[in-house]
Amino acid sequence: MTETAAEVFDAIGKDYETAFPDQHGRQAVLEWLLGRLSPGATIADLGSGTGRPVAETLAAAGHDVTGYDVSAKMVEIARAQVPAARFEQADLRTLTQPAGSRDVVTAFFSLLQMTRAEIDAVVAKVATWLVPGGWFVLGTVAVDADGVETSFLGHPIRSSSYPAGTFVARLEDAGLAVGYRELVRYESSHPAVRPEDQLYLAARRPS
Numbered sequence: 001m002t003e004t005a006a007e008v009f010d011a012i013g014k015d016y017e018t019a020f021p022d023q024h025g026r027q028a029v030l031e032w033l034l035g036r037l038s039p040g041a042t043i044a045d046l047g048s049g050t051g052r053p054v055a056e057t058l059a060a061a062g063h064d065v066t067g068y069d070v071s072a073k074m075v076e077i078a079r080a081q082v083p084a085a086r087f088e089q090a091d092l093r094t095l096t097q098p099a100g101s102r103d104v105v106t107a108f109f110s111l112l113q114m115t116r117a118e119i120d121a122v123v124a125k126v127a128t129w130l131v132p133g134g135w136f137v138l139g140t141v142a143v144d145a146d147g148v149e150t151s152f153l154g155h156p157i158r159s160s161s162y163p164a165g166t167f168v169a170r171l172e173d174a175g176l177a178v179g180y181r182e183l184v185r186y187e188s189s190h191p192a193v194r195p196e197d198q199l200y201l202a203a204r205r206p207s
């Protein structure tokens with residue numbers, strides 16, 4: 001029997017940071033993004049985890065950041081660690097936002113713990129939340145899987161994603177234009193983390 005994302009991440013909590021340190025691809029796309037933003041950009045970080053480093057980095061640069069996460073424990077940790085951002089407990093699959101309300105939406109490794117149909121639905125609604133010219137920045141693992149049972153830091157969970165080219169096509173299907181694409185091999189020194197191909201994409205809503 002698999003566990004839900006809320007159950008898994010409530011149990012992992014801050015250990016996530018020590019299991020997945022030094023994600024250079026994530027840092028690179030964050031720096032690329034920061035170079036393109038006007039001061040005070042409105043940013044939604046989907047699946048904000050512990051708040052570090054994504055919400056913390058964006059808020060420290062002066063942007064207006066709200067993180068959303070289904071795990072009550074992660075929200076509690078993020079609120080304590082990153083007082084410069086807001087954090088709310090919410091399931092991305094049911095989360096709503098006003099159309100055209102965000103300059104940027106980020107989602108790092110938070111669209112993995114759902115089905116492909118749910119990934120597609122989240123991408124489609126994120127595209128409507130962006131202002132014209134706004135960016136959706138995504139980090140994920142590029143793998144051909146739909147609801148595959150796997151072990152994440154010792155927890156049984158179902159996971160889905162797409163190979164890189166298919167993910168690009170999904171963003172384009174949602175009306176976004178991809179302006180950043182990097183595939184990075186990531187290896188953690190944590191014994192329970194296997195090497196993985198991390199995919200980083202940034203896609204823009206046309207002006």
Ligand SMILES: C[S@@+](CC[C@H](N)C(=O)[O-])C[C@H]1O[C@@H](n2cnc3c(N)ncnc32)[C@H](O)[C@@H]1O
Pocket residue numbers: 005006009016046047048049050052053054068069070071074090091092093107108109110111113114
């Ligand atoms: C692998 S962690 C990544 C955390 C953070 N984005 C980072 O890069 O460090 C995935 C996060 O997404 C959250 N998550 C997974 N599925 C979610 C869902 N359906 N709704 C909201 N949050 C979700 C988990 O609770 C977890 O905090």
